[in-house]
Amino acid sequence: CHMMTASAQLCLLAYLTLTLGLTLGLGPNKNMGFTFLLPAGSTECFYQKTAMNDSMEVEYQVIAGSGLDVGFILLSPTGHRLVSDFRRSDGIHTVDPTVDGDYRLCFDNNFSKMSEKMVFFEVVINSLNSKNGGQDDWLDTVMSDSMVDYKMEDIRARMDSVHRHLEKSHQVQAMLRAFEARDRYLLEDNLWRVSFWSCVNLSVMLTVAVVQIYTLRRLFVNTKQVRT
Numbered sequence: 001c002h003m004m005t006a007s008a009q010l011c012l013l014a015y016l017t018l019t020l021g022l023t024l025g026l027g028p029n030k031n032m033g034f035t036f037l038l039p040a041g042s043t044e045c046f047y048q049k050t051a052m053n054d055s056m057e058v059e060y061q062v063i064a065g066s067g068l069d070v071g072f073i074l075l076s077p078t079g080h081r082l083v084s085d086f087r088r089s090d091g092i093h094t095v096d097p098t099v100d101g102d103y104r105l106c107f108d109n110n111f112s113k114m115s116e117k118m119v120f121f122e123v124v125i126n127s128l129n130s131k132n133g134g135q136d137d138w139l140d141t142v143m144s145d146s147m148v149d150y151k152m153e154d155i156r157a158r159m160d161s162v163h164r165h166l167e168k169s170h171q172v173q174a175m176l177r178a179f180e181a182r183d184r185y186l187l188e189d190n191l192w193r194v195s196f197w198s199c200v201n202l203s204v205m206l207t208v209a210v211v212q213i214y215t216l217r218r219l220f221v222n223t224k225q226v227r228t
Contacts, residue, residue, distance in 0.1 A: 031167065033122040033174050035063075038070060038109045040116050045106040048123050055096040057124040058105060061175065062089045063182035065117030071108030077101025087111065118185075120178040122171060 038044055050056055062068045072091060074083035076099065083093045095103070109117055 030125045030127070031122065031170060032125075033120070035118065035120045035178075038065075038107055038117045038119050040112050040114055041110055043106055043108045043110060045104055046121075047102040047104055048125070049102050050098040050100070050125060051127060052098070052100050054098045055094065055126045056098050056103065057092070057094045057126075058083075058121065059092045059124075059171075059175065060090060060107070060119060060121035061178040061182070063118050063120055063178050064185040066112065066115035068117075068182065070117055070119060071111070073104075073106040073108065075104040075106070077103060118181075120174075120181075122174055124167075124171065 032048070034046070036044065048056065058074060060070075060072060062070055067087070068089045069087040071087060072083065072085040073081060074093060074095070076082055076095075078099075078101070082095060083091075085091050105121070105123070107119055107121075
């Protein structure tokens with residue numbers, strides 16, 4: 001009954017934490033965070049499209065499941081294997097620069113025949129081309145409006161700095177949520193084990209006590225009949 005409850009909790013947690021989003025409208029960076037259940041003895045692959053000379057950062061974390069480990073493979077659009085992790089609980093990998101095409105991110109759980117895993121991963125794409133184009137257009141518009149009195153370069157630099165810090169905060173918060181989910185799963189699993197073995201020990205102690213009392217009483221009971 002407990003195993004069914006744990007499995008149901010994993011499914012519910014995956015459903016509630018399954019997210020897919022982009023970052024703030026400012027700046028060119030795109031973030032994608034995803035939480036999914038990886039069945040036992042299977043492999044799941046995801047695809048991320050990139051442009052030439054972008055940079056891509058991939059971070060993953062196993063937050064639930066026996067062993068807290070998976071295999072991870074990152075393949076380039078040409079099929080070249082860039083990263084190969086075997087039975088890792090987490091990892092961070094960067095591809096810089098990228099090429100045009102779809103990168104393939106595969107998570108492997110073939111080595112586990114019984115336990116499913118809950119995996120969280122995040123992909124951050126930094127597009128330099130979009131950044132330069134958008135900033136130049138914004139600067140041209142401002143210059144056409146004759147707003148040269150403002151230090152546009154300084155304002156733009158400060159906005160970019162704020163945006164980078166916000167993006168970093170978003171990534172850190174996402175990873176902290178993944179760590180919190182993994183720790184909660186471990187606590188619940190350990191609580192069940194502690195409770196189970198505590199009950200076993202208590203039962204053994206009570207049984208031994210009853211046997212000892214019965215044995216001692218048998219020693220002092222006179223079973224011989226006295227004839228008159």
